[in-house]
Amino acid sequence: MTLLRHLVAAVVAGAVIWAASVQLNAFRDFQMAEIAVYVVAIAGLSMLIGLSGQISLGHGAFMAVGAYTAALLMLHLNWPLWAVFPASAVVTAAAGAVVGLAAARLHGPYLAGATLMLAVALPSLAVQFPGVFGGDQGLSVTVTTPAALGATFPPTRWLAWVCSLAALITLVILANLARSKVGRDWRAIRDDPVAAALAGLNVARLRVLAFIVSAACAGLAGAMLAITTSLVSPGSFTLSLSIALLAGAVLGGLGTLIGALWGALVIVLVPTYVTDVATSHGFSGGVAANIPIAAYGVVLIVVMLVFPHGIQGGLRRLARQFLSTPPTRLGPPGQRQPAGEPAEDLDAPYRRPPVSEHQEEGTS
Amino acid sequence: MPDQAALVVEHIESGYGGVMALRDVSIRANPGTITAVLGANGAGKTTLLATISGFVRPRQGRVALDGTDLTRRAPEQIVRAGVAHVPEGQAVITELTVEENLRVGGLWRHGPQGRAAALADAYQRFPILATARHRSAGTLSGGERQILVIARALMASPKVLLLDEPSLGLAPRIVAQVMSLIQRLRDESGLTVVLVEQNARSALAIADVGVVLNVGRVVVTEDAAALAADEALRKHYLGF
Amino acid sequence: MTEFLQFTLGGISFGMVYAAIALSLVLIWRGTRILNYSQGAMAVLTTYIALTVINHTGSYWEGFVVALAAGLVLGALIERTVIRPVENRPPLNAVVVTIGLLVLIEGIAGIIYGGQYRSFPTAFSITGLHAGSVPLGISRNDVFVAGAVLVVALALAALFRFTATGLRLRAAAFNPYASRLLGVRVGRVLTLGWALAGLIGALAGLLVSPNTFLYPSSMDSIFVLGFTAAVIGGLDSPVGAIVGGLILGVVLNYVGGYLGSNLVSIFGLIALMAVLLIRPSGLFSVTRERRV
DSSP: OHHHHHHHHHHHHHHHHHHHHHHSOHHHHHHHHHHHHHHHHHHHHHIIIIIHOOOOSOHHHHHHHHHHHHHHHHHHSOOOHHHHHHHHHHHHHHHHHHHHHHHTTOOTHHHHHHHHHHHHHHHHHHHHOHHHHOTTTOEEOOOOOOGGGOTTSOHHHHHHHHHHHHHHHHHHHHHHHHHSHHHHHHHHHHHOHHHHHHTTOOHHHHHHHHHHHHHHHHHHHHHHHHHHHSEEOGGGGSHHHHHHHHHHHHHHOTTOHHHHHHHHHHHHHHHHHHHHHHHHTTOOHHHHHHHHHHHHHHHHHHHHHHOTTHHHHHHHHHHHHHHSOOOOOOSOSSOSSOTTOOSOOTTOOOOOOOSSSOOOOOOO | OOSSOSEEEEEEEEEETTEEEEEEEEEEEOTTOEEEEEOSTTSSHHHHHHHHHTSSOOSEEEEEETTEEOTTOOHHHHHHTTEEEEOTTOOOOTTSBHHHHHHHHHTTTOOHHHHHHHHHHHHHHOHHHHHTTTSBGGGSOHHHHHHHHHHHHHTTOOSEEEEEOTTTTOOHHHHHHHHHHHHHHHHHHOOEEEEEESOHHHHHHHOSEEEEEETTEEEEEEEHHHHHHOHHHIIIIIOO | OHHHHHHHHHHHHHHHHHHHHHHHHHHHHHHHSOOOTTHHHHHHHHHHHHHHHHHHHOOHHHHHHHHHHHHHHHHHHHIIIIIGGGTTSOHHHHHHHHHHHHHHHHHHHHHHHOSSOBOOOOSSOOSEEEETTEEEEEEHHHHHHHHHHHHHHHHHHHHHHHSHHHHHHHHHHHOHHHHHHTTOOHHHHHHHHHHHHHHHHHHHHHHHHHHHOBOTTTTHHHHHHHHHHHHHHOTTOHHHHHHHHHHHHHHHHHIIIIIOGGGHHHHHHHHHHHHHHHOTTOTTOOSOOOOO
């Protein structure tokens, strides 16, 4: 029944997207495709961090793997899109398995460090083997709109359709995975690996599986990026990309799929908007380009301090307060827990038990 | 007996995360006395000490030392007011040596000279620490650790010493040594001690006043000897 | 053979810069169990400040001192405002906050100083030194770089071992609860730890910027390698930070010299993974990683 529910939601969303794509101009269609790319990438990362509790700072590297795979398949073997997308996902999933195996014993900052190094090191491989990967210039990719749609069909709309479809399929798969036993097992190893192991779960295998799934998403997203930007080069996969993906996942709300949409919207729409506002206010080009970067940083910090559950978490809280009737109070007034908070928040990131309450320092 | 109590706890309501471990608890610890706080597990004894030393903020009530209000102050300030808290499980800093543990205890109180004097004093009172001074504190036995943390707390010359279950996990012979040490501290230095214990028999043997907590409330406040003699009370609340 | 010698000595010089970053990361990690991803960005900002002072006064050393002071202030300020709230929360919060700081500081640097590559002066001459007629591949400045980091590291070690402040820093890092019970103002101590880390990071920025040129993201790769060095040495170990930095600096210099500069980051990754697979907590780690 969950599958049916998800499929219906996807179909409805698809209809909305199709209607919107017809109405909007070419640039907006392009942005729609871009948003779809990031939704897929962020959804995978969000699942990895939010559900299985592993922090990866190198997701951009996996996108690079998918993008280059797609470019090579299309350039040398002329594969059609419907074959290229899954192939990119599979190849990147294999890379994810390798990384996941190496990283299964690591956690916390050591895992973050290894994935960070991966993000920095992988793109330089492209420059090292310029014959295959096109070096700094990269590989260019061309996508032709199918003849069936007619000669005057705007190519950006085709991109929007293709990418949105890929994104919806991915989201349905992820949604089902999250609700399945695998999803529950991931949450178990996230919250308390020792207890999970004692309960019989194979922690290492689950961790690797999480890496595989999230890498597959990133690989698909990379392939989607390749066709939308028509160019695959090392410059597209810098550390900034990995940081942006992490930011999108956190801002949107870790472990939630709708959060991936919020995150993607923020990443794609906000920087250009802020730059436009800045230039229209008279800031020079250089400064205006850096204002969204600085603003980005501020938003990350503020969100983490004030809204650790991101946009989706904030919306959920609002919804609960407005829609649900408050339960009968079980204790004296002035409790720490707000009235509407359920006992088990399935999608909440890990909470370390507090060492001691009221640790605030005095005014000294 | 001076009529101004050294440590006063009045109508404290305190707890963690929505569960009130203490409801309306009042205790007076007179200067130079040992007040034993007794009761079963979960009665609220540890919460009481944590509230006095500032690690838990009381919802209601007042804590005062020699008239100075300590309620809702930060632990650092309460320590500087003269309260030393030795927690359950001791909190020995195992990565530091015995001497370093002691030195940390005296840091806020003394300048460089005072620290040396306080250290010498500690070694004189507790020779067992002198022999182990450069060993890592993690290598000490349970009884040695208990002595270390008491000595460490004394480095700052506190007025009040809060002890949380010092006998926990120790062999009976060592328990007797620790208890007699606490007794000596009261007799020789006039230290005010609040002694939380599950081992009620040993605690009452050295205490002046006995307070029994049950489910967060004070059910008995009595002279220690009288309390120990009252068979019915003992059996009901203290299990012996 | 001279080439090997040159690469080795040159690697030591670079390695000391990685060691400095690694040391500041270890300092913060031990005190607050947080990895400061903005360490490199903080160093960029303090180096820009130094450049402004140098251009204004014409004196390198004035800029040097101001940068170090700015590092102290910046570190303390960041801990007190932005890090304090996330010190007791799940580790992911601190990761995101420090990454947010990284982005914010680099953005601010871009706004104030612009994105162009600027040259940064060295403290001493960069002409190659010779042992007799053999070119050593390093300059007086390189010796200064290694020496400066060494002096700071030793000063830090002395602070920790012989002073009351150092004792507070260690006690608060090992057992903040016990330290609070003993009246140690743990919050202030943590701020001091971050301030010292800021100082060391500022030093690293000053020492390496002549080589990399100065632009908002110029410390990114240095930070990543410094981070790698810290992990290799063991995040809990200051000695490991220095050793890890030196090893990494020398090895990567060989790679860059013999195999080409492009493979440096890949070898960094290989080195990192090799160490972590054998000793998941780093070479000099004391705490044993829990195995699941």
